[in-house]
Amino acid sequence: MYQDSKRVRTKATVYLDQYESDVITALANYLGVPKAEVMRQMLMKEARDVLGVDPAGLTDSLAERAG
Template sequence: MYQDPKRVRTNKATVYLDEYEDAIITALANYLGVSKAEVMRQMMMKEAQETLGLDPVASVSTMPARDS
């Protein structure tokens, strides 16, 4: 079913947010039209890649490719 079984999202990380932080994430998710989990995943991965000095273009994207 999956080309790479390691890409299946089975690992869980819990993050506790206060009401203000949750409101910001919810607003951004609504604006982008995606789930809060996707917003937080993308933000986390971007920060991790920048911190580690990785090239985000060379990394495998979790967002599906758009057909032009």
Template sequence: MYQDPKRVRTKSTVYLDQYEADVITALANYLGVPKAEVMRQMLMKEARDVLGIDLVGLDATVAQQAS
């Protein structure tokens, strides 16, 4: 069905307070992209930073995609 079954996205729940949710919503509105995309990009950037993985040039950021 899928070329790479490991690329199928699964659902995860994140509980945010109103202030945190407002920041995500404002950023998504500013960039013109869905909130899920903003959060996914932020999560993966933090994970790469923590793990020391440098993927510069291989992965477009949310800001680049919005342009």
């Protein structure tokens, strides 16, 4: 059914307090997209930043700095 079975999305639970949930809801409403999409994009951006991955070139900027 899927060309790449590793691209099938799985469910993950995130517990937010009311203030955090309101921020996500407001941003989703502002952008006109589902809350899950907002959270997924925020999560992946943070992961790329922490890991030092350059999304434009998909290069590891930490390795470049070390070398």
